[in-house]
Structures are given as structure tokens and as C-alpha cells.
Amino acid sequence: MSSVVNFRYQASDQLALLRMMGLVLKLCLTFAFAETFGLSLHSPALNTALIIEAIYLGFTFWLRKPLFNSDSGLFIALLLDTLLWITWLYFSGGATNAFISLLLLPIAIAAVLLPKWAPWSLALLSNLAYSVMLFTVPDNEMQHHGMDMRSHYLGMWLNFVISSLVLTTSVALIAKRLRRQEAELGYMREAQLRQEKLLALGTASAQMAHQMATPLASLRLLVDELKEDEGAQNITLDEMLLALSVCDTRLAELRLATESIRAGEFKFVTLAQLLDTLTQQVSLLMPDISLELKPSQQEGELRIKYDASLLPALVALIENGARASGEATGEQKVTLFLRQGQYGDEIIIAVRDYGHGIPDSLLTQLGHKIVESPKGMGVALMLSHASFERLGGKLILGSDLAGGTVAQVHLPLLTS
Structure with a gap:
């Protein structure tokens, strides 16, 4: 009625x-x-x-x-x-x-x-x-x-x-x-609408849980070192405090994500603001990563839809790229490119690593389903892809001609 x-x-x-x-x-x-x-x-x-x-x-x-x-x-x-x-x-x-x-x-x-x-x-x-x-x-x-x-x-x-x-x-x-x-x-x-909110909430929770796995694993190793070597206690305690601060940050982000998803809130931010926040997150949570940014001034003023799940999704891509670069070159280096799409209605954020690349047989599967792998590849990419789709975007994986993998995030631009 x-x-x-x-x-x-x-x-x-x-x-x-x-x-x-x-x-x-x-x-x-x-x-x-x-x-x-x-x-x-x-x-x-x-x-x-x-x-x-x-x-x-x-x-x-x-x-x-x-x-x-x-x-x-x-x-x-x-x-x-x-x-x-x-x-x-x-x-x-x-x-x-x-x-x-x-x-x-x-x-x-x-x-x-x-x-x-x-x-x-x-x-x-x-x-x-x-x-x-x-x-x-x-x-x-x-x-x-x-x-x-x-x-x-x-x-x-x-x-x-x-x-x-x-x-x-x-x-x-x-x-x-x-x-x-x-x-x-x-x-x-x-x-x-309720299912979408639940899915988004589950995606954000899984994303945070996945990213908290590394600092928690580090804490376990550090505790074991404390038991074995009493002389390294000061250094180990500093590292433990860093890992705990990472966990605290992730939990705070999860609370913010939960509140924004429950309220169905979206914000619109400039790409310059997004990149500044992303750089701060990487420096705080992953200080060992060398992140190189190549945005242009014009593209930095463009605006996109934003919610609490976008930043963790991008951080997960950078973390995966840094891990791949570290395994291949010994340096956790990642380059982030920024460019507009062909028709000017979307922005492409490309995350390039310097690793060995992803086999062609896995490129079409990663980001869409869980892939069986000793390295556990697939979970973070799948969660990131779900976050981008919720914002009207998509994730495309490809290989770079000079070696390594390029993860391209396509996000729609604000048109009015």
C-alpha cells in the first residue's frame, strides 16, 4: 500500500x-x-x-x-x-x-x-x-x-x-x-540493500582481519625471542609496541568502517587527499616499504567516491606488491601511478611491483575467487576487489613489460 x-x-x-x-x-x-x-x-x-x-x-x-x-x-x-x-x-x-x-x-x-x-x-x-x-x-x-x-x-x-x-x-x-x-x-x-551492507561490513572486517594477521604473527615471533634471548628485550619491546599500534589502528579503522557502512555514508574526496592519507597509512603501518608516487597535479584535483573500505583495499594492494618486490629484489619497493581513463570518466590508480610477476593462468582468477597457493595469494585481492566494486570500480591485474605485476584500480570520477 x-x-x-x-x-x-x-x-x-x-x-x-x-x-x-x-x-x-x-x-x-x-x-x-x-x-x-x-x-x-x-x-x-x-x-x-x-x-x-x-x-x-x-x-x-x-x-x-x-x-x-x-x-x-x-x-x-x-x-x-x-x-x-x-x-x-x-x-x-x-x-x-x-x-x-x-x-x-x-x-x-x-x-x-x-x-x-x-x-x-x-x-x-x-x-x-x-x-x-x-x-x-x-x-x-x-x-x-x-x-x-x-x-x-x-x-x-x-x-x-x-x-x-x-x-x-x-x-x-x-x-x-x-x-x-x-x-x-x-x-x-x-x-x-541490507545484504549489500552486510557484504560491505563483512568485506571490511575480513580486510582488517587479514591485515592484522601480519602484526599478530610478528608479536608471536617476538614473544618467542623474548623467551630465548633476554639481551634483546629492549629492541623486541619496541617492535612489539609498533605491532600493537598497527593492531590498534586497524581496529579503529574497522570501527569507522562499521559505522559508515551501517549509515550508508559515502564521501567525495580529491585524489590528492586520498594519496596523502594513503602515504601516511603506509608510513605508519609499513615503514619498511618504499612507496614511489607518480601523480600529476591536474589529476590530483579530481574527486571520487570514498568510504572506509577504500583505503584498506589500496593498502592491501601495496602490501602485496611490496612483498612480491622484496622476494625478488630484497627491497620492498612499490610504484603508484595515477592517470585518467580513455574517456575521462574514471581514474586509474596503478600499483606496480618489481617481483617475478603472476602466472597468466592466475591473472584471470585472482581478485575474483580464492586461489589455492602456499603463499596464501588471493584473499586480500578478492577483498580489495569487492571494496572497489561497492564504489562502482573494478580491479584489473596485468604484467609489466619490464617485469613485475601491475594492479589497476578503476574508480569512477565525480561528474557533477
Whole structure:
């Protein structure tokens, strides 16, 4: 029902405009085209009825949104519209009026927007009024150029009855089915949103847990060294404090990520701001890594969508690259390039390492699923890829011609 109310709220202006057009049509037919369509204007009370209708429509137009947002308000408005149509038809020819089928318009609106009792009520009223007008038509008005038009008017009446039945049954059933489908889609959208938040929260948690594994493993080794060598206690304690500070930082980031994901918050930052924060994180958490930045001043001013999961995802790529470089060259060196995409609607952050590269057989799998490997490759990349996708981006792995691996992060730019 809420989806119907929302639709009705959004369509209130269109409904009000449609009702105003009905009044304009009546005025045109009454004062300009009465002879053209053979209308019998046999009462001066018609002018009074049109003035009352104009005042009524102006009042309901002013109150259209609160009035049309409730079933009872909309039904009363349609009921009065039907009575005003009946009044105009009665004073302009009754059952002989060629525009009597316009009585179906309120029935159609009620069939789409209101419960099934509403269109049935309007259909009963309209059919009753039409029947009374038909069977009270004077005999002289049943003649047209000497021909008896009773069978023609009776056919019009039967056609009106059938049309009103179709509107109150078929159209109402279709509208009910559409409302049910809309409600189901709304529930599915809400469920999908909850699943996305849970997935994002799980991704951020797994990302932090994965990055905390290294300092925790270092702590275990340092504790073992303390047990074996009492002379190295001072150095070992400093290293332990560094590892603990890394864990504290990761936990703080996890809390921030949890809060932002729960609230569905996104920020927009410049690439220069992102790179500054990224450099500080790498210096604080991984001081042994040599990170070389090659951004341009122009690209640094571009803005992207940002949440708490983006920075850990980029840090994970740098950490993997540094590990690969260290295994190949003995130096944990990583170069970070920045450039715009081909069409200028995205930014590409490329993380290049100087390792032995990734086999071609694994390039298409890493980042998309967990890959069995003695080095445990795949988990961090998969989590990073999930974080980039949540921000509308993607991760593409490739090999550099000079050796090593290039991880390209494509992120959409803010366009407005």
C-alpha cells in the first residue's frame, strides 16, 4: 500500500491537471461546440453547476496532496467528480449525449488506485444514473430525422455497462497484481540493500582481519625471542609496541568502517587527499616499504567516491606488491601511478611491483575467487576487489613489460 500512496503523491499534480482538463472540455462543449455535437442545453442551471465545479476543483487543487494520499479522500473526490459529470450530462442531453462515456474516467482511476469496492461503487452509481437518464428521455428526443434511435441509445447503454464491468474487474485485477509486484520489488530492494551492507561490513572486517594477521604473527615471533634471548628485550619491546599500534589502528579503522557502512555514508574526496592519507597509512603501518608516487597535479584535483573500505583495499594492494618486490629484489619497493581513463570518466590508480610477476593462468582468477597457493595469494585481492566494486570500480591485474605485476584500480570520477 505504501508504494501506491507514494505513486499517488507523485501523480497528484497529473490527476489534478486531468480533472481541470475535464472542466475545460465541458466549457468548450457547452459554449463553443454544442451545435457541432448536437448537445441539448435545456437548462440555465448548467451555468450554476459549472461555476460550482470550478470552485470545487480550485479547492481540491489546493489540497490535492493530502487529499489524494488517502483512500477515503481520493474516493470522495472521484465520487464528487462522477456526480458533477452526471449533472453536466443531464443538463446537456442526458443519455443522448455523445460524451457520456466520460463517466468511465473516474471508474478507471479508482480501479487503478483504490481498493476494489471503490470502482464498483462508482460503476454502480454511473450505471444507475445512465439508466435513469436513458429511460426518462422524451420520445421526441429519440427521433433523429424521422428515425427511431431507441435501439442505438440502448446499444450505447449496453456498451457502457460492459465497459464499466471490464474496468471494475480486469483493470482492477491487473492493478492489484501490479501493486503486489511493486510491494514485492520494494521488499526485495530493501533486502538487497541490507545484504549489500552486510557484504560491505563483512568485506571490511575480513580486510582488517587479514591485515592484522601480519602484526599478530610478528608479536608471536617476538614473544618467542623474548623467551630465548633476554639481551634483546629492549629492541623486541619496541617492535612489539609498533605491532600493537598497527593492531590498534586497524581496529579503529574497522570501527569507522562499521559505522559508515551501517549509515550508508559515502564521501567525495580529491585524489590528492586520498594519496596523502594513503602515504601516511603506509608510513605508519609499513615503514619498511618504499612507496614511489607518480601523480600529476591536474589529476590530483579530481574527486571520487570514498568510504572506509577504500583505503584498506589500496593498502592491501601495496602490501602485496611490496612483498612480491622484496622476494625478488630484497627491497620492498612499490610504484603508484595515477592517470585518467580513455574517456575521462574514471581514474586509474596503478600499483606496480618489481617481483617475478603472476602466472597468466592466475591473472584471470585472482581478485575474483580464492586461489589455492602456499603463499596464501588471493584473499586480500578478492577483498580489495569487492571494496572497489561497492564504489562502482573494478580491479584489473596485468604484467609489466619490464617485469613485475601491475594492479589497476578503476574508480569512477565525480561528474557533477
